[in-house]
Amino acid sequence: MDFSATPAILSIVFVTDEVDCSYNPNHETIFVPVNRQGSNPETLAAFWHDPSGTFDATASQPTSAVCWNAGVRCEGEGIYSSCAPVNLDESGQLVADEDADEQAVLRPLSRYIGLVDGIESAKQVIDHNQEVLVSVIGGVTIGYPDVGILYTESPDPAGEPNFVPNFGVGQGCVSADAQAVPPVRLRDFAAAFGENNLFSVCDTDFGPALRSIADEIREEIRPACMPMCVADIGVDETGLQPQCDLELEVRRDDGSTMRIPIPQCEDGNRVPAGSSHCYVSLTTPDVMDPRCVSEGWNLQFELVSASDVESPVEGPSGFYATCQPSIDPQYECPGLPI
Numbered sequence: 001m002d003f004s005a006t007p008a009i010l011s012i013v014f015v016t017d018e019v020d021c022s023y024n025p026n027h028e029t030i031f032v033p034v035n036r037q038g039s040n041p042e043t044l045a046a047f048w049h050d051p052s053g054t055f056d057a058t059a060s061q062p063t064s065a066v067c068w069n070a071g072v073r074c075e076g077e078g079i080y081s082s083c084a085p086v087n088l089d090e091s092g093q094l095v096a097d098e099d100a101d102e103q104a105v106l107r108p109l110s111r112y113i114g115l116v117d118g119i120e121s122a123k124q125v126i127d128h129n130q131e132v133l134v135s136v137i138g139g140v141t142i143g144y145p146d147v148g149i150l151y152t153e154s155p156d157p158a159g160e161p162n163f164v165p166n167f168g169v170g171q172g173c174v175s176a177d178a179q180a181v182p183p184v185r186l187r188d189f190a191a192a193f194g195e196n197n198l199f200s201v202c203d204t205d206f207g208p209a210l211r212s213i214a215d216e217i218r219e220e221i222r223p224a225c226m227p228m229c230v231a232d233i234g235v236d237e238t239g240l241q242p243q244c245d246l247e248l249e250v251r252r253d254d255g256s257t258m259r260i261p262i263p264q265c266e267d268g269n270r271v272p273a274g275s276s277h278c279y280v281s282l283t284t285p286d287v288m289d290p291r292c293v294s295e296g297w298n299l300q301f302e303l304v305s306a307s308d309v310e311s312p313v314e315g316p317s318g319f320y321a322t323c324q325p326s327i328d329p330q331y332e333c334p335g336l337p338i
Contacts, residue, residue: 022107
């Protein structure tokens, strides 16, 4: 049976004090001052005003408020009860979901969620447990999620008084180091791929956020469990004696790939002379990763690299293992679910 190593982990991290503005280039005229000329300039520049609806006919250039007004609508007054992403056309009218990819001035969130979902699905063909990770360090209150996200139509008194005209909404957080727009589109995008993955860009210490992100990545690093019950060919010897062949897949400079046999490591987990890698077989619960043991497998690999060997290729892209399967898995792998 062949086994390929876990695919590369994808972690998407946004660090921003502003709002997402993934606009459709076909509608870039929402940012162009010339659109404010004509008999009905309010229709031609529907997003050049603050959330109160005040239209500023004297503005000579857009602000980031365009990006907020073109993609978000809020409910309530003063401190909004809720804010949600919306798909709007150039005149500020709601667009049906099926027409949003063409008619909405900002790309619909479904476009990006679908793209990342597709990447995640492709990875799960190889490892069904793997997920794409998404995190946002943005304009949420310090202490989130214990403290909720603040959406308000008034600027924070401790911050910049022109914040609302410039950004379309009051600050989501304020500190000595930052004033940030509260996330809405990024909030919903991140929520599609996890929980508790929003952190405050106003925090003076990003350490806790980065540690949380690193912990999520660490959880995605799967041990190289051989996903089959491997035969013991050394029945007269103590412990499992597997018969396996391992290959390292590497990329050439021209983009093609090749496979190189990986030898077993020598005593002390040393890489044999002339090789760039070797492997170690772990066959007992005391040295195997608990995840391999809990899933019932009887073999795990560890790959060892030689730091002093110069590779003639760009780099490894995966490794593959072929082992002789057990003919009596209930005896040799009693922990496997029946």
